[in-house]
Amino acid sequence: MFEPRVVSVGLPLFAAELARLAVPVLDVDWRPPAGGNARLATLLARLDAGRDEVERANARVFDLLVEGRPFLVDCRPAHEALELPERVVLHAGPPVAWERMCEPMRAAVACAIRYEDWAANDDAAEALVRDGRVRLAPCHDWKTVGPMTGMVTRSMPVFVVENRAHGNRAHATINEGLGRVLRFGATDDSVIARLRWLATEAGPLLGAALRASGGIDLRAHMAQALRMGDEMHQRNVAASALLVRALMPHVARVGGRHGAVARLAEFVAGNDQFFLNLAMAAGKALAAPAGGVAHSTLVTAMARNGTDFGIRVSALGDRWFTAPVETPVGLYFPGFGPDDANPDLGDSAIVETIGLGGGAMAASPAVARFVGAGGVAEALAVTAEIREICHGEHPYFLIPALDERGAPAGIDVRRVVETGIAPLINTGIAGKKAGTGQVGAGVVRAPLACFEQALEALLP
């Protein structure tokens, strides 16, 4: 009963023809490394010579990324938590000058300046930036991560996440909710009114509650939420509800001011993405100690500013490797379409850096509808693909749909270049016109050029 079998490697034409003739064939989807680019293939081969050293370094960085213990411990104004000075505006992504900034980020900067009362209108705000009296800096340089435009100024409250395995801290603002919000570049009076309420009432109440709580274990929350259909970038409903449930006893206990507890409870009850900023701060708290390990080719940050996409690689420290950012493909709110979309922005891709978001799609088939047909098969395929470019599987972020297999984690620059598979990022979509706010949600690929540059830098 045994017959000869055919294995076809590479070009699918041979296999297709044999299949047409009903000859059993195993088709191996082989492609030349680095898409056939000889220079990159040579670099990969040179790195391979020091393979053991690289593998040891990557194993250590992987451990740092996955074994950290991020706890949510406080919420304080940025001038206290970060010692952020007057007249500094933090933004998402790698550094970008005002002249190259996209419209929604410019609008958000001007709005943040008005919110701080450093200028009375957008023109005056822009003048302050142009002549250097207000400075711009990336959140990442201030132990902070900001979603979308990523605005942080000194009076804004920031969550404080402490990585108890290493003692470092990371920060993120309070998620404002969906739609017309500062992070998506909306700038009207309701945006500023909400920011003031966050600073004067919600932030102080959350801070007092968190200090009373002794700290909330975010890794445990993320692990639990991943079991409940969140991939924690585009879907955070489980993590948000679990966090609110854990937080409310402390809020109620410290909440003296009449109505403040109820207003906060209502705000968080209406915001399914409340946890996103906490997942981001946890990601930054986990990734920060993983930077600067010699020989490691693992990615320690991915971030976008609406103009550039940037990555950091462990062995290369705080250096950014940037390329023009792509525009997400996705689904739009009624009345909006692809023509309204800004190129991708935000520090939120830090969640993909630690094994959540796009690569954890298998946990979240509902999110898979943003990529192709959606559904279970698509979700599993995305995670399987991202596994090819990752160092390992997360020991705590387990996915029930994969029978408790861990989410792929630790993106390896070598594997990205070798396979040509770019990390997939689940993301919101901002309107490209200033003041629009969110117009949809979708997915975007990190540009391969960032990884190719990093590979070059790894072997100077």
Added chain:
Amino acid sequence: MFEPRVVSVGLPLFAAELARLAVPVLDVDWRPPAGGNARLATLLARLDAGRDEVERANARVFDLLVEGRPFLVDCRPAHEALELPERVVLHAGPPVAWERMCEPMRAAVACAIRYEDWAANDDAAEALVRDGRVRLAPCHDWKTVGPMTGMVTRSMPVFVVENRAHGNRAHATINEGLGRVLRFGATDDSVIARLRWLATEAGPLLGAALRASGGIDLRAHMAQALRMGDEMHQRNVAASALLVRALMPHVARVGGRHGAVARLAEFVAGNDQFFLNLAMAAGKALAAPAGGVAHSTLVTAMARNGTDFGIRVSALGDRWFTAPVETPVGLYFPGFGPDDANPDLGDSAIVETIGLGGGAMAASPAVARFVGAGGVAEALAVTAEIREICHGEHPYFLIPALDERGAPAGIDVRRVVETGIAPLINTGIAGKKAGTGQVGAGVVRAPLACFEQALEALLP
């Protein structure tokens, strides 16, 4: 390239032998209806003669079961909500006399009597029951469902669920949490202290909050939670967290008494099964209007009292069809094992009656570890099996792991008898010794005899 193929129907031996000889064979797992029982097969054939009438009736009952709109509207003492008189103790399951009651239910009855101050000790309490000065009645006869022992007495607060599609109401007590609690037959002072706190502080606060809320849509919560890994019998963590998040703004707004809001928030934050009682009350609110439809062979209640398992069938109204209840198979808390398990009890199988619990296992692979090897394949297999005995698929309870296919709903007595597949019920396990409390969790099958009796009654 075409060869003859073999289809083997029935005994697997033929197919196995051909497979051994490497002959392609399609093995159809056919079994004679009703396990070859000629009398039951005849009854099924007689029912089949009136098939159209039955199908029409079942379609209507299925609609009633799935299209109802249960809203959580209030929480009030049972003497207000149910007009439950003095000296009545409601229990789970079909009717059962004191003499036939299992130990944990007897202990719970005595404890409930002490809690109401109708007797000072268990002996006096038992005497009241034995000589009829305290009456026992099933929860189901009082528009109520009770988990495990199912105790309800007049001063206990009950949630009120209104089915807004039909105007009927159903009720359930507040879930007490895990471990040493009255519903599992624990009876110590901490149990009574918790019941008093529920009656004097938590219940009134929940009631005021719910009345202020205007009602919370439980079907929407259940549909959402099913997408988040709950099957809402053994796993309610998503539903509980979502409900708490929706409820807390109202609790905070009405909560005047210092500390009461914080105590309630802490209680619900520590109870992943808080929602179970609400899923049950929703189930009763949905199932009640589905009872009493002539010719319908769909099940409208399944309940256990630790001695008997009972079912109700739509066409047969409030009549119970009972058989000895089985003991669950499952996993035990440290220090306990199968020898400590009481036979199954509780009205909670109402959730299986409306398409959740065991039949929705595909939504909840984590729960599938209680049946065999567990994991995704096991979870999908359970749901596929239960689909064989159900009228249809739920239009709102959709399962992402099945690419948005609905959970099987509407158990059909005919199909149960014909296939020999008994409904699978996910359940907690009570200690059989009075006062022990919960010892584990597992699964149990409804006895086929209940369904066979009902079939006989359908064709007298």
